[in-house]
Amino acid sequence: MAKRRKISAPSADDLSRIEEEFRRETLNAPNPALAPISQVSAEAAQAQPVVDAQTRAEQAQQQSDAAAFEAAKGQGRLIEEIPLEDILADAMVRDRTVIDPQDMSELKASIAAHGLRLPIEVFRREGEAPGFGLISGYRRxxxxxxxxxxTGDDKYKSIQALVRDPDALGGSFAAMVEENEVRASLSHYERGRIAVVAxxxxxxxxxxxxVAGLFSVASKAKxxxxxxxxxxxxxxxxxLEFPENLKERDGxxxxTALRNGAETPLRDALAKVQPGSAEAEWTCMLPVIEAFEITGASDNRGGRPKKKTPDVGWVGQDTLHLSSGVxxxxxxxxxxxxxxxxxxxxxxxxxxxxxxHLRYLFEKE
Structure with a gap:
């Protein structure tokens, strides 16, 4: 038969010792009444240092400034200093085809004396080198x-620029055209050229x-x-060697002559000469232009007799009569x-x- 163990009641000292040990073991134990996430939050709050109201206000302002900085950068409102070697000037076909040497000399003198007053505009060329392409500010x-x-001066090794992120390529072309129209009006030919290139x-x-997108604010006639x-x-x-010199009326x-079928004769006429000036080039084309012009004037209005307007245009869907008689x-x-x-x-x-000419049309692409 097993020997019975004699149990005696604990003394007051024993109870005090047991209570102290229990209190010590359960001091850092999780509160069973709190959910785990609440316990984590409580512990994090206890770990954070106590800050006063002024410090909290300064921290909030710093966060707000950082957010505003990132927003300005993302929207292209932040001026950055970009090395010249990181910018590809011909990333886009330029609208301006001729730069006046005197204007460039004046611009360089102004920048040397007063610095760059207006930043250029660029866009990021992701994964390509140079890393930026020019939108506007070609002359600058x-x-x-x-x-x-x-000069070799280090201050000219970089340039101030706004980094744009246009929604589409059309936005870049429009930005370039808009700047040049505002700062120095484009020639008639430059406007037509950039519309075709875009x-x-x-x-x-x-x-x-x-034309409608790039020159949306222009009048219908323009x-x-x-x-x-x-x-x-x-x-x-x-x-054409001097297209920018074409006057509006001559252009x-x-x-009009081109619409009437004068392209081939005009190309033939231009191929035979090497004009040294805009006037010589126009003189070369003028006989062809006059031959393909249609006056549309009535014969009974007096004055010098006009050549009878030939019947031109499409007859049906397969026959085209030209003003030249062909x-x-x-x-x-x-x-x-x-x-x-x-x-x-x-x-x-x-x-x-x-x-x-047919060979030219099919091979020019």
Whole structure:
């Protein structure tokens, strides 16, 4: 039979000792009445140092300033100092084709005397070098680069810039055009050219859309003129040497002749000469332009007799009568498309030139 253990009641000293040990063991134990997340929050709060109201206000202001800084940077409102070597000036085709040397000299003198008064605009070229592409400020960028080359001064090794993040490529073109229109008006030809280039680079669906988007504040008449000069760039831009010197009236006459089918004769005329001036270039084209102009005036208005306006335009969907007396007709057979030429002046030499021009049209892309 097992021996019974004798149990005796604890003394007052024993009870005091047991109570002290229990209190010591349970002092840092989690409160079973609190959820775990509440316990963590309570412990974190106890670990944080006590700060006064002024310190809390300063911390809140610092957080607000940091958020405002990031917002300004993201929206392109923050001026950054960017090394010249990190900026690609020709990341976009420029709208301005001619820079006046005297204007550049004056700009360099101004920057040297007073610094850069207006930052340039750039956009980030993710994953490419240089890391930034120029949107606006082409002349300012080149002026600073030339000052660096002339002086070697470290202050010209970088330039102040606003880093833009345009929603689409069209936004970059519009920003560039807007700045140049405000600061120094573009020529008629430059306006037409940049509209065509913007459409070709995919910023707009067509030249018509590019004119509407880039020159949205212009009048309807002005946009019509820009479209006329865009036609000149499309059909003769690779051959004209002095297009920026075209006067508005002369450019409109030239575009009218191009619409009437004068492109091939004009290209032929330009290919035969090397004009040394804008006047010589215009003189070379003028006979062709006059031959393809349509006066549209009535014969009974008095004054000098006008040439009778030929019947021109499309007849049906496959025949086109030109003001030169030539008729173009197209069709198709099992081997492809066929174009028939007939009328006054159509001979082997003209057909050969037409073939050369067709080659140009199909290869220029």
């Amino acid at each position: 960028l080149w002026a600073v680069r030339e000052l660096l080359g002339l 459409a070709q680079q995919g910023a707009f669906a067509s030249t018509e859309d590019a 946009r019509s003129k820009i479209r006329s000069f865009s036609l000149i760039f499309e059909e003769l831009g690779d051959m 409109l006459r030239l575009s 008729t173009l007709q197209y069709g198709s057979d099992s081997q492809g498309y066929v174009i028939r030429l007939k009328g006054r002046g159509v001979d082997g030499a003209l057909v050969e030139r037409a073939m050369e």
